[in-house]
Amino acid sequence: MITLIGKALAEEGLEFQYRGPLMECRTCKLKNVCFNLDEGKWYRITKIRDKEHDCKIHEGGKVVTVEVEEIPVPIVISAKNVVEGETITYKPVNCREIKCEYYPLCHPIGLREGDKIKIVKVLENVECDKKNLKKVLVTW
Numbered sequence: 222m223i224t225l226i227g228k229a230l231a232e233e234g235l236e237f238q239y240r241g242p243l244m245e246c247r248t249c250k251l252k253n254v255c256f257n258l259d260e261g262k263w264y265r266i267t268k269i270r271d272k273e274h275d276c277k278i279h280e281g282g283k284v285v286t287v288e289v290e291e292i293p294v295p296i297v298i299s300a301k302n303v304v305e306g307e308t309i310t311y312k313p314v315n316c317r318e319i320k321c322e323y324y325p326l327c328h329p330i331g332l333r334e335g336d337k338i339k340i341v342k343v344l345e346n347v348e349c350d351k352k353n354l355k356k357v358l359v360t361w
Contacts, residue, residue, distance in 0.1 A: 227279030261331015293358035
């Protein structure tokens with residue numbers, strides 16, 4: 222996949238989460254290239270191309286063309302039904318502890334209840350007062 226990223230950020234191997242389009246970019250002629258990724262998913266830069274473009278948003282005023290690959294997303298799920306390689310229906314963790322370090326992983330951007338997810342790797346148990354949880358890498 223091809224996309225654009227700020228020149229100051231462009232580094233092979235950089236992993237990032239695409240958070241979605243910015244309102245400030247809605248009139249940019251390059252927005253379709255910048256916004257062609259899936260919101261909430263993680264990507265790794267595999268190649269940096271020589272082509273640069275002007276940008277009002279990024280530091281230094283420049284973006285570069287890069288090739289990216291999708292990588293598994295870290296999330297936290299209920300520890301029952303956790304088998305590597307299995308595809309399950311996503312059910313978010315019921316948690317309101319916004320200050321918890323795992324909160325963003327319990328409520329991943331772009332993933333919705335009922336989505337089918339594939340468990341790529343089981344990482345670790347998650348400390349939680351009331352729940353039996355696991356941190357896993359998934360694709361969807």
